[in-house]
Amino acid sequence: EPEVTQTPSHQVTQMGQEVILRCVPISNHLYFYWYRQILGQKVEFLVSFYNNEISEKSEIFDDQFSVERPDGSNFTLKIRSTKLEDSAMYFCASSARQGGAGELFFGEGSRLTVL
Amino acid sequence: KQEVTQIPAALSVPEGENLVLNCSFTDSAIYNLQWFRQDPGKGLTSLLLIQSSQREQTSGRLNASLDKSSGRSTLYIAASQPGDSATYLCAVPGSSNTGKLIFGQGTTLQVKP
Numbered sequence: 001e002p003e004v005t006q007t008p009s010h011q012v013t014q015m016g017q018e019v020i021l022r023c024v025p026i027s028n029h030l031y032f033y034w035y036r037q038i039l040g041q042k043v044e045f046l047v048s049f050y051n052n053e054i055s056e057k058s059e060i061f062d063d064q065f066s067v068e069r070p071d072g073s074n075f076t077l078k079i080r081s082t083k084l085e086d087s088a089m090y091f092c093a094s095s096a097r098q099g100g101a102g103e104l105f106f107g108e109g110s111r112l113t114v115l
Numbered sequence: 116k117q118e119v120t121q122i123p124a125a126l127s128v129p130e131g132e133n134l135v136l137n138c139s140f141t142d143s144a145i146y147n148l149q150w151f152r153q154d155p156g157k158g159l160t161s162l163l164l165i166q167s168s169q170r171e172q173t174s175g176r177l178n179a180s181l182d183k184s185s186g187r188s189t190l191y192i193a194a195s196q197p198g199d200s201a202t203y204l205c206a207v208p209g210s211s212n213t214g215k216l217i218f219g220q221g222t223t224l225q226v227k228p
Contacts, residue, residue, distance in 0.1 A: 006158075031214050043159070043204065043218040056213035091158060095214055102214060103149065108158035 002026040004107035006092050012113045013082055021077045021110045023092030031102060032075045033093040034067065036060070037109075043091070049075065050098070082114045117142045119207060121219035128195055129227050136190040136222045138205035143183045149216065150179050150190050151204040159204065163190070195226045 005024045013019050025032050034046040048055040049067055057065075066078045075094075079086055089109040095102030118141045128134055138148070147166045151159040163179040165172045165188070172179050178191040188205060202221040209215040 033214055035216075042220050043206075043216075045209070045215045045217070048213045048215055050213075056209075056211050056215055058215075089156075093159075098212070098214065103147075103161060103164040104214065104216060105161060106151070106159040111156075 002028075002105075004092055004094055004105055006090075006107035006110050008110055009108065010111045010113070012115065015084060015114055016081050019079045019082055019086075019112060021079075021090050021092075021112070023075045023077075023107060024073050025075055025092065025094030026096075026105055027073070029094035029096050029105075031055075031095045031098060032067075032069070033095075033104065034077045035091045035093060035106075036088040037091065038088045046077075046090075079112075082112075084114050087112060087114045117145075117207060117209060117217050119205060119217050119219040121203075121205060121222050123222060124220065125223045125225075127225040127227065130195060130197060132195050132226075133191070133193050134195055134224070136192070136203050136224070138188040138190070138219055140186045140188075140207050140217075142210065143186050144210065145183065145207045146212070147208065148179075148181055148188050149206050150177075150188075151206065153202045153204060153221065155202075162203075192224075195224075197226045197228050200224055200226050 032049045037043045047057045093104045093106045150162040163172045165181045176193040202223045204221045206216040206218045
């Protein structure tokens with residue numbers, strides 16, 4: 001069964017360092033997303049991406065964050081200068097249909113620990 | 116602003132019981148509602164997607180209902196098993212139709228053998 005895959009599964013970094021989280025969405029999906037979940041809190045939307053453009057971003061997704069689809073398969077989230085409060089589980093998701101009509105499929109997540 | 120609430124926050128039941136998890140949302144103008152399962156430290160597994168035109172959706176021992184007018188959905192789990200132990204999340208799309216989902220805080224279920 002097709003699935004969303006994410007790497008790395010766990011990354012530990014020092015505050016101020018750049019981090020890139022990688023995702024391979026389901027192959028025929030066109031809509032891509034990043035979410036995050038701080039330990040013990042709700043899953044929060046970060047950004048949606050379609051046709052090489054950001055469709056929507058949340059207040060969390062400030063200038064320190066960026067997304068890219070560098071080739072036909074990967075979808076990345078970059079955090080330029082990590083802060084302690086960026087420590088969270090980051091989930092990539094994809095869907096075949098636009099917006100509210102589509103079922104989202106999530107990856108297993110990348111746990112980011114900022115020291 | 117859409118808000119999603121799930122009650123109870125935690126639930127512990129003996130194996131074999133039928134149980135109901137509740138989800139409520141404040142803005143009834145939704146396209147669909149999705150239920151997910153999350154095991155500790157793991158990703159989100161989609162269980163059921165109910166479109167706004169549907170009232171129920173079933174998958175195996177799971178049945179989800181949707182009442183848009185009252186802003187409620189329930190997830191019914193029949194004949195619960197220890198393997199059902201997990202956190203169950205419901206989520207609805209935001210109003211912008213970009214695929215943004217708004218999640219509840221989840222119900223953590225423990226099924227005791």
